[in-house]
Amino acid sequence: MRAWRIAFHEDPELSNQETHTRDRVVAALGELGIEPTTYDDGFLGVLATIVGGGSGPVVALRADMDALPVTEETGLDFRSRNPGRMHACGHDIHMSALLGAAAVLAPRRSEIRGTVRLLFQPAEEQGEEGGALPFLRRGCFDRPKVDYVVGQHVDPIVPIGSVGTRTGAAMAAADRFRIHVRGRGGHAAAPHLGPDAILVACEIVVGLQALVSRVRSPVDPVVVSVGQIHGGTRHNILPEEVVLDGTVRTFRPETRVTMEAALRRRVRSIAASLGAKVTVEYYAGYPALWNPAKATRIVAEGLRAEFGPGRVVELEEPLMGAEDFARYLERVPGTFFELGVGVPGRPAGLHSAQFAPPEAALVHGAAALLAATEALQRNPP
Numbered sequence: 001m002r003a004w005r006i007a008f009h010e011d012p013e014l015s016n017q018e019t020h021t022r023d024r025v026v027a028a029l030g031e032l033g034i035e036p037t038t039y040d041d042g043f044l045g046v047l048a049t050i051v052g053g054g055s056g057p058v059v060a061l062r063a064d065m066d067a068l069p070v071t072e073e074t075g076l077d078f079r080s081r082n083p084g085r086m087h088a089c090g091h092d093i094h095m096s097a098l099l100g101a102a103a104v105l106a107p108r109r110s111e112i113r114g115t116v117r118l119l120f121q122p123a124e125e126q127g128e129e130g131g132a133l134p135f136l137r138r139g140c141f142d143r144p145k146v147d148y149v150v151g152q153h154v155d156p157i158v159p160i161g162s163v164g165t166r167t168g169a170a171m172a173a174a175d176r177f178r179i180h181v182r183g184r185g186g187h188a189a190a191p192h193l194g195p196d197a198i199l200v201a202c203e204i205v206v207g208l209q210a211l212v213s214r215v216r217s218p219v220d221p222v223v224v225s226v227g228q229i230h231g232g233t234r235h236n237i238l239p240e241e242v243v244l245d246g247t248v249r250t251f252r253p254e255t256r257v258t259m260e261a262a263l264r265r266r267v268r269s270i271a272a273s274l275g276a277k278v279t280v281e282y283y284a285g286y287p288a289l290w291n292p293a294k295a296t297r298i299v300a301e302g303l304r305a306e307f308g309p310g311r312v313v314e315l316e317e318p319l320m321g322a323e324d325f326a327r328y329l330e331r332v333p334g335t336f337f338e339l340g341v342g343v344p345g346r347p348a349g350l351h352s353a354q355f356a357p358p359e360a361a362l363v364h365g366a367a368a369l370l371a372a373t374e375a376l377q378r379n380p381p
């Protein structure tokens with residue numbers, strides 16, 4: 001696992017560009033005597049199946065493959081060799097732990113209660129279509145039909161050696177919007193001659209926060225953030241157009257729909273009141289991730305047996321981040337859990353240039369996947 005992890009970590013690749021990574025996964029599976037399926041249409045996922053001796057459920061285990069546009073500052077011996085690219089979200093750990101679990105399972109196929117499906121999925125970080133949806137379209141849950149799906153993510157908030165689980169809402173739906181505000185460009189000293197796109201854009205940024213506080217229930221978490229504002233060329237010229245880019249995070253499907261409609265309405269009415277023209281583009285990203293109660297309980301029991309009762313914590317709060325693992329859970333039960341990589345004095349978070357999870361996470365990650373598989377295979381759906 002250490003060697004695999006170093007090879008993945010040194011050569012990080014962005015979403016839908018994971019060709020070397022894919023080739024490494026294929027080679028590693030080959031060494032383990034597992035026949036991988038790859039795709040010749042440009043999709044970079046790798047699928048493999050370990051058929052067990054027993055007739056228990058089919059459990060799919062998923063690892064994501066992509067890295068981020070971050071310049072690594074960890075000082076590790078095996079730091080990224082690709083400028084401006086880094087495994088800053090720990091997907092190198094996820095892949096290596098899944099290969100480690102496969103290395104344990106492959107030679108013991110005959111003893112396994114059911115079948116295990118391995119999913120190495122590209123493009124988790126991509127944010128819109130992602131990699132799970134194209135993988136599902138290519139039949140990654142078919143032949144044999146998958147009964148359960150399990151995934152994990154390294155988490156610096158959970159201490160190393162522990163695992164965090166959560167029933168119900170665990171991660172948010174993440175949608176994106178882009179707003180074009182069109183005013184009348186001209187001299188900044190004569191703003192009365194036409195709608196000022198800058199002023200309208202500012203009103204919109206402030207007005208959107210009223211949606212968060214007044215459109216949905218205060219106990220139903222919602223985030224609206226504008227992350228980019230582009231417009232203007234000089235201090236004394238009013239631009240013709242200003243573009244706003246932002247994200248909307250929700251949990252309940254009905255809130256997700258309400259927020260889109262409310263955002264469109266609010267933006268139009270603010271622009272109209274100030275005489276500006278506006279267009280709103282709204283892109284659906286990943287849905288919210290809901291961990292079903294029964295499968296999550298079964299996995300948590302398996303993890304408790306493996307890690308010790310005090311080392312499996314129920315997470316108190318959902319995360320406002322998003323994960324396309326949610327797409328798998330829309331189809332079959334299963335769970336997505338947090339693999340602890342937290343170490344005192346090493347506070348760097350996910351997507352940070354200093355993120356350096358301890359190596360012990362490899363063994364914990366593989367053990368967690370094996371424990372989850374075993375527990376689910378003892379409990380047919």
Ligand SMILES: [Zn+2]
Nearest residue numbers: 089125350351
């Ligand atoms: Zn990430």
Ligand SMILES: [Zn+2]
Nearest residue numbers: 089090091153
């Ligand atoms: Zn990630």
